[in-house]
Amino acid sequence: xxxxxxxxxxxxxxxxxxxxxxxxxxxxxxxxxxxxxxxxxxxxxxxxxxxxxxxxxxxxxxxxxxxxxxxxxxxxxxxxxxxxxxxxxxxxxxxxxxxxxxxxxxxxxxxxxxxxxxxxxxxxxxxxxxxxxxxxxxxxxxxxxxxxxxxxxxxxxxxxxxxxxxxxxxxxxxxxxxxxxxxxxxxxxxxxxxxxxxxxxxxxxxxxxxxxxxxxxxxxxxxxxxxxxxxxxxxxxxxxxxxxxxxxxxxxxxxxxxxxxxxxxxxxxxxxxxxxxxxxxxxxxxxxxx
Amino acid sequence: xxxxxxxxxxxxxxxxxxxxxxxxxxxxxxxxxxxxxxxxxxxxxxxxxxxxxxxxxxxxxxxxxxxxxxxxxxxxxxxxxxxxxxxxxxxxxxxxxxxxxxxxxxxxxxxxxxxxxxxxxxxxxxxxxxxxxxxxxxxxxxxxxxxxxxxxxxxxxxxxxx
Numbered sequence: 223x224x225x226x227x228x229x230x231x232x233x234x235x236x237x238x239x240x241x242x243x244x245x246x247x248x249x250x251x252x253x254x255x256x257x258x259x260x261x262x263x264x265x266x267x268x269x270x271x272x273x274x275x276x277x278x279x280x281x282x283x284x285x286x287x288x289x290x291x292x293x294x295x296x297x298x299x300x301x302x303x304x305x306x307x308x309x310x311x312x313x314x315x316x317x318x319x320x321x322x323x324x325x326x327x328x329x330x331x332x333x334x335x336x337x338x339x340x341x342x343x344x345x346x347x348x349x350x351x352x353x354x355x356x357x358x359x360x361x362x363x364x365x366x367x368x369x370x371x372x373x374x375x376x377x378x379x380x381x382x383x384x385x386x387x388x389x390x391x392x393x394x395x396x397x398x399x400x401x402x403x404x405x406x407x408x409x410x411x412x413x414x415x416x417x418x419x420x421x422x423x424x425x426x427x428x429x430x431x432x433x434x435x436x437x438x439x440x441x442x443x444x445x446x447x448x449x450x451x452x453x454x455x456x457x458x459x460x461x462x463x464x465x466x467x468x469x470x471x472x473x474x475x476x477x478x479x480x481x482x483x484x485x486x487x488x489x490x491x492x493x494x495x496x497x498x499x500x501x502x503x504x505x506x507x508x509x510x511x512x
Numbered sequence: 513x514x515x516x517x518x519x520x521x522x523x524x525x526x527x528x529x530x531x532x533x534x535x536x537x538x539x540x541x542x543x544x545x546x547x548x549x550x551x552x553x554x555x556x557x558x559x560x561x562x563x564x565x566x567x568x569x570x571x572x573x574x575x576x577x578x579x580x581x582x583x584x585x586x587x588x589x590x591x592x593x594x595x596x597x598x599x600x601x602x603x604x605x606x607x608x609x610x611x612x613x614x615x616x617x618x619x620x621x622x623x624x625x626x627x628x629x630x631x632x633x634x635x636x637x638x639x640x641x642x643x644x645x646x647x648x649x650x651x652x653x654x655x656x657x658x659x660x661x662x663x664x665x666x667x668x669x670x671x672x673x674x
Contacts, residue, residue, distance in 0.1 A: 234662035235655065242643045244654060273665050277623060278638035280616040285526045288535065292521045295539050299517055302543065303550055410536030 232256055237267045290408050294367040364446040365481060366437035370406055371422050373477030374435040378428040384463035393431050395419050403436045416440060418448040422480070423473050424455040427462065446481050450493040454484045461487065513553075517546055520563065523639035524570050530635045531574045541577060545570040563641060564648030571632070571649060622671045626664055633660040 232240075232253050239245050240253050257264055395403075400419045404412035417438035423429030439448045458476060461467040467487075475483040488494055521542055528538035545566050553559065623634060629650065636646045643657045650657070 234665065235658035238658045238661050238665075239643065239654065244643060269669070270662075270665050273668050274637060274661070276615075277619050277634060277664075277668055280619045281530070281623065281635055281638040282526065283616065284620065285529055288529070289522055289525060290535065290539075292518075295521065295543065296514065296517060299543055299546055300514060302547055303513065306547060306550060405535075408536055408539040410534050 231260065231266075232263045234266070234270060237263065237270055241267060241271055290405055291370070293369045294407050297367055364440070364444045365479065366422055366439075367407070370434075371437040372434055373422045373473070374430040374432040375423055375428045375473055376430045378469075380462060380469045383426065383428055383459070383469060393425060395431060395436065399431070399433060399436070402433055404438055406433065407438050409438050413438075416442075420448055420451065423477050424459075426455060426459045427472050427476065428469060429473075445493060446484075450484065451480055453493070454480060454487065457487050458483075513546065513550060516549075516562065516566070517542075520566060523641075524567065527567070527632075527635050527639055528570060528574050530631060531571070532578060533574055537577055538574075541570055541573045544573055561645055561648045564645035567636060567641065567645070567649035568651065618671045619668055622668050623664075626667070630660045630664045633657055634664050637661060 236245065236253055240257075245252055253263075257267070400414070401412055403419050404410065404417075409417065417440055419436055420439040421429045421431075422435050422437060425431070429435050439451065441448050454476065458467065458472045462469050462472050475486065484493070485491060524542050524545070525535070525538045528541060529535065533541070548569055549562070549566055552565070623631060626634065629652075632650060633646055636649060637643075641649070643654055643661075646657045647654045652660075
């Protein structure tokens with residue numbers, strides 16, 4: 223009887239489950255004893271494991287050159303989680319409100335109608351944003367990832383930066399470089415309508431056309447968007463040329479944390495109205511050459 | 513949470529690429545999966561088999577996205593030495609060396625021709641998931657995972673010999 227049993231080989235499924243620790247010694251499906259003396263099954267198990275390992279290697283190798291670094295996405299997730307946690311804290315009062323409303327039947331009905339109306343209006347106002355995926359409803363990309371975009375400059379002096387005759391306008395970023403920037407930040411396919419591939423240190427302040435100095439900055443999605451950063455760039459350029467700030471400080475401040483730099487140089491916690499930016503631009507255009 | 517993201521991001525991304533998503537869609541889906549995980553945990557839901565849970569959520573979002581996205585990359589049924597669509601403009605050098613390995617090529621040809629569920633089982637296994645994690649991710653039994661892998665390995669073995 224035992225002899226007969228020995229000749230029934232273990233099925234591949236069982237060998238696989240066994241190798242993944244799902245058929246523990248002593249359990250009903252234990253095949254340890256069989257494997258001890260069946261060389262054929264042991265060889266089969268080895269073969270299955272080898273093929274699995276090789277298939278795994280092939281699978282991972284396909285995408286090895288494709289995968290972008292996850293630093294930006296990790297930072298983004300942290301920001302989104304923080305925002306979600308903050309939203310949750312704000313919503314803590316909701317159960318209490320419901321408990322109070324449940325106190326009187328008629329009040330509760332009226333309140334329910336009110337709440338429904340409130341949400342209908344709110345959803346309309348938000349253009350159904352609230353019904354979209356969580357990820358899409360949370361702001362992102364205001365600041366570059368320092369590890370990907372630390373900032374890079376070309377050797378340039380204050381007078382060169384301020385020489386109106388040789389005005390350093392932003393050079394066009396080659397399409398291939400733009401694409402690399404989008405890829406680096408995991409924006410695929412590239413979305414030139416939604417993001418400006420922006421210089422962290424603007425060329426007007428000596429910033430280089432280099433991937434370390436470029437990142438996809440959202441135009442509209444956030445409070446601190448590309449237009450606001452333009453304001454800061456204009457102001458810093460004016461201040462550098464007036465001698466209020468030296469060039470190296472301006473470069474350092476804007477590359478370390480441009481939002482903090484904005485607050486510092488505008489003495490404002492939030493972006494100021496757009497008109498000031500156009501004033502500065504006008505002012506800069508009218509600067510005499512130095 | 514961030515540690516788990518660290519551990520799983522690349523694995524999830526590769527799996528989502530196998531499902532035919534673009535890298536960008538894949539990254540967004542991973543973000544969303546982790547935000548959902550955060551909510552799941554905040555509601556005091558079970559903490560067992562979180563890796564399987566995250567793969568399941570990401571997979572469901574991916575399938576939804578794939579349906580919504582009409583121009584999704586079709587899976588390669590007949591493997592011709594290239595990987596799915598979005599990789600056409602890649603830098604060929606490291607890949608050229610890779611594709612030079614005939615054996616890997618044959619294995620990949622078989623992997624890409626597998627039915628979706630078998631391919632998922634194999635990819636998840638390749639990403640280091642245990643069978644019970646794969647079972648959770650795909651909503652199937654442990655036995656079905658083993659049977660699926662056995663089927664795939666049988667085909668891979670045959671390709672290897674041929």
